[in-house]
Amino acid sequence: MAEKHFKYVILGGGVSAGYAAREFSKHGLQPGELALISKEAVAPYERPALSKAYLFPEGTARLPGFHCCVGGGGERLLPEWYSEKGIELVLSTEIVKADLFSKSLTSAAGEIFKFDNLIIATGSTVIKLTDFGVKGADAKNIFYLREIDDADKLVEVIKAKKNGKAVVVGGGYIGLELSAALKINDLDVNMVYPEPWCMPRLFTADIAKFYEGYYTNKGINIIKGTVAVGFGSNDNGEVKEVHLKDGRVLEADIVVVGVGGRPLTTLFKGQVDEEKGGIKTDAFFKTSVPDVYAVGDVATFPMKLYGDIRRVEHVDHARKSAEQAVKAIKASEEGKSIEEYDYLPYFYSRSFDLSWQFYGDNVGETVVFGDNDPASSPHKFGTYWVKDGKVIGAFLESGTPEENKAIAKVARVQPAAESLNQLSKEGLGFASKI
Ligand code: FDA
Numbered sequence: 001m002a003e004k005h006f007k008y009v010i011l012g013g014g015v016s017a018g019y020a021a022r023e024f025s026k027h028g029l030q031p032g033e034l035a036l037i038s039k040e041a042v043a044p045y046e047r048p049a050l051s052k053a054y055l056f057p058e059g060t061a062r063l064p065g066f067h068c069c070v071g072g073g074g075e076r077l078l079p080e081w082y083s084e085k086g087i088e089l090v091l092s093t094e095i096v097k098a099d100l101f102s103k104s105l106t107s108a109a110g111e112i113f114k115f116d117n118l119i120i121a122t123g124s125t126v127i128k129l130t131d132f133g134v135k136g137a138d139a140k141n142i143f144y145l146r147e148i149d150d151a152d153k154l155v156e157v158i159k160a161k162k163n164g165k166a167v168v169v170g171g172g173y174i175g176l177e178l179s180a181a182l183k184i185n186d187l188d189v190n191m192v193y194p195e196p197w198c199m200p201r202l203f204t205a206d207i208a209k210f211y212e213g214y215y216t217n218k219g220i221n222i223i224k225g226t227v228a229v230g231f232g233s234n235d236n237g238e239v240k241e242v243h244l245k246d247g248r249v250l251e252a253d254i255v256v257v258g259v260g261g262r263p264l265t266t267l268f269k270g271q272v273d274e275e276k277g278g279i280k281t282d283a284f285f286k287t288s289v290p291d292v293y294a295v296g297d298v299a300t301f302p303m304k305l306y307g308d309i310r311r312v313e314h315v316d317h318a319r320k321s322a323e324q325a326v327k328a329i330k331a332s333e334e335g336k337s338i339e340e341y342d343y344l345p346y347f348y349s350r351s352f353d354l355s356w357q358f359y360g361d362n363v364g365e366t367v368v369f370g371d372n373d374p375a376s377s378p379h380k381f382g383t384y385w386v387k388d389g390k391v392i393g394a395f396l397e398s399g400t401p402e403e404n405k406a407i408a409k410v411a412r413v414q415p416a417a418e419s420l421n422q423l424s425k426e427g428l429g430f431a432s433k434i
């Protein structure tokens with residue numbers, strides 16, 4: 001079988017991969033030095049579009065419109081860009097074996113890719129209900145969303161089941177964004193999740209109350225405190241019923257499941273240090289194996305701001321970690337050093353006419369400011385997280401770019417707060433004066 005050798009290989013074709021390729025090119029690349037290997041059939045794109053504009057009935061996003069790096073406000077890297085730069089874009093190619101010590105990757109078709117430096121950017125995969133043996137979970141029209149092929153299947157079924165019934169399993173990012181997308185497409189939507197409120201990883205009960213109220217007003221039926229324990233299907237094997245643990249049965253033409261992701265680290269098990277479910281790196285995304293880096297969803301890295309180590313499954317970190325790793329590789333070649341990664345967590349989501357941003361850490365006491373009544377307009381409200389007398393996290397719905405900048409600054413600067421009461425009264429004014 002063919003064997004190829006590259007100075008740099010990026011394994012993965014998602015967000016981090018796209019931003020890493022651009023960073024290599026900024027530093028100057030010789031043709032043939034870099035290969036990007038992806039099991040997807042398309043060049044790297046901005047994954048967040050898949051749960052948003054990709055599914056809209058109007059104003060739909062399609063490739064090549066959202067190739068990396070448009071999401072970060074940069075140049076759109078079309079497939080031609082890679083060939084112009086002499087970067088080998090190896091698509092529809094799954095790596096099934098990685099030997100980090102002999103610096104070799106093997107594809108499902110048996111091709112061998114040798115590397116001097118490797119960036120692992122394999123991202124996450126979805127957790128499936130079949131993984132826990134949920135009865136009937138392999139029925140047709142039960143969908144997950146991770147890659148563009150999944151989104152295409154969803155687009156097709158949304159058209160085929162016009163005005164039908166959808167059940168969304170999971171109350172996290174996918175659950176909230178997909179429930180909205182299905183509703184916008186005029187499906188009848190039930191949303192089911194086990195927790196007492198949606199997005200418990202980040203939202204407080206007060207924040208969730210707004211989104212649950214807003215979704216309910218849009219006609220989405222929310223069922224909390226229970227899980228799907230089985231699915232019934234028709235003679236064609238298509239899902240028709242969702243059986244809940246509390247005994248209720250929901251009708252369904254489409255089921256969308258978003259019950260979390262799992263970082264794709266299996267190829268490297270036993271070869272590299274792992275921690276918190278990811279590949280352990282230093283502040284330059286260097287792993288325990290020489291010349292091997294890990295970025296994006298798979299990396300467990302030092303969070304300098306909080307003095308601990310974390311894994312982050314969001315796009316801003318995917319972009320920034322990729323750039324940091326490439327800068328570190330290039331600097332080490334030149335015998336130079338660069339600053340440690342000093343990341344400020346930034347998460348966001350959009351659905352209907354809503355749009356929120358969060359910066360910092362969501363620990364400590366919380367205080368709400370603004371108007372979080374889902375019936376009122378323009379839905380401007382937020383939350384500060386306060387720990388040891390300092391504001392360390394901030395959330396804002398419907399902020400202007402300046403207001404979002406202000407809450408980001410608060411989370412970075414961590415100013416002292418007199419009292420929760422004062423923060424509640426001052427609201428955005430507190431952030432704006434920092
Ligand atoms: P990413 O998943 O982007 O890429 C991994 C790539 O590696 C894929 O191309 C995959 O096919 C490839 N790969 C894996 N194993 C391979 C193998 N063995 N061989 C070859 N190729 C392999 N975040 C946010 O902050 N705001 C948002 O709005 C959203 N929205 C959003 C929507 C949807 C639908 C998803 C699934 C995720 C988001 N996210 C998000 C999260 C964000 O997209 C995510 O954190 C980044 O895409 C992570 O980037 P990575 O490059 O690490 O993985």
Ligand code: NAD
Pocket residue numbers: 051124169170171172173174175177192193194195198199200201226227228257258259260261313314315347348349350
């Ligand atoms: P998530 O972790 O955000 O949410 C999973 C949800 O499923 C949780 O509410 C959880 O309690 C619930 N759940 C778990 N088991 C369940 C069960 N058996 N039945 C019903 N509910 C169950 O994960 P996700 O929403 O699946 O997202 C997957 C990945 O995609 C994550 O990495 C996420 O960060 C990323 N993503 C991010 C964004 C964004 O940042 N805006 C948007 C979409 C996806």
